[in-house]
Amino acid sequence: MTAMPQGRTRRAALVTAICALVVSGTGLTGCSEDPDEGTNGxxxxxxxxxxxxxxxxxxxADAVHLSGNLVTSGRIYKLDMQLKSDGATGSVTAQGSTFQLLRIGEQLYLKADSGFWSDAGNDGKADAGAVDKLNGKYVRVPQGDPAYKKFSGFTDKDVLLxxxxxxxxxxxxxxxxxxxxxxxxxxxxxxxxxxxxxxxxxxxxxxxxxxxxxxxxxxxxxDWGKDFALEKPKKGDTVDYGKQLPTS
The missing domain is CATH 3.10.450 (Nuclear Transport Factor 2; Chain: A,)
Known part of the structure; x- marks a missing residue:
């Protein structure tokens, strides 16, 4: 058997001692001299x-789940979105209001409660009848509406990344x-x-x-690469806003 050089022996002994301390102190199951051992390099x-x-x-990657806080234009948006190339689904919270976004291909839907629609009206006031109609429904966002560009940005995987x-x-x-x-x-x-x-x-x-x-x-x-289903809302759960959507 070939004897191990003295310097290498001392180094190996030191590494073994450090590993023993780390394992006993943290509950880890192993220790390696090479931090890249077992990694993708x-x-x-x-x-x-x-x-x-x-x-x-x-x-x-075909899909990803993105979550956390995004600060833009002085506003904090809390995102919880599942994204893929042909669509997305999830929620966005801003200024205390949460709304759901669903995009299937080019069709974008927004779903929110009455509080969101009331606050989104002119000067924070909206027609009560319109609010009741929109409450809890998927609202189709027209592609020509200014709100489409803003809200669809939260659903575009490639643009976001x-x-x-x-x-x-x-x-x-x-x-x-x-x-x-x-x-x-x-x-x-x-x-x-x-x-x-x-x-x-x-x-x-x-x-x-x-x-x-x-x-x-x-x-x-x-959830990189983990696919998820995108289902078009039922007809009874979908309404048209009928006028320009709020963008704030």
Whole structure:
């Protein structure tokens, strides 16, 4: 048997001792000298390549579940959306009101309670009869209506991801982390002030958590590639607004 060099023996003994402390203190089941052992290898790549792989993975995935807070134009939107190329479904909360969005192909529907429609009227006032008609119904949003562009933006997977998965400033790796039990490599812009993105080190290198620059919100991505059903609302559950929809 070939004897192990003395320096290597000491190093191995030190690693074993550290592992024993980590395992006893945290309940972990193992320890390795190589932080990339058992990963997809993305953590070893240059930061530009990590970004490229994450964007490619996101762009080629058939579907994703996006949730969290998005701050834009001074407003906070809480999103819980399932997105895929031909549509989306989920909810958006803004200024204390929650509404449901459903897009199937080019057809967009918005569903909200009477409180939403009352607040959305001119100067916060809306016709009581119209409010009752719209309460709890799927409202078809005409493509020519200004509200279509605004609301459909929350349902467009490609547009959302293209805009969100962008870090600002000088981008660098920012250590290995863990999100929902999944090991990640974090990349950040300008040491975090330009936003951070955690990319999975397990399986496909999907983006998992994004913290946007300038307090722009934090979003979590999950269920990558997991399909979901989109069903057109029943005729009795659908109404036409009949006039220009509110955009605020």
């Amino acid at each position: 993305v953590g070893k790549l240059p930061v530009a390549e990590i970004q490229r792989k994450a964007r490619t993975a996101a762009g080629t 293209e805009g969100l998965l962008t870090l600002h400033g000088k981008v660098a790796t920012d250590g290995r982390h863990e999100q929902a039990g999944v090991r990640t490599i974090r990349i950040s812009g300008d040491k975090g002030s330009g936003g951070t993105l955690d990319v999975s080190l397990e399986g496909v290198p999907y983006p998992l958590v994004l913290t946007r620059a300038g307090g722009g919100g934090t979003l979590t991505f999950s």
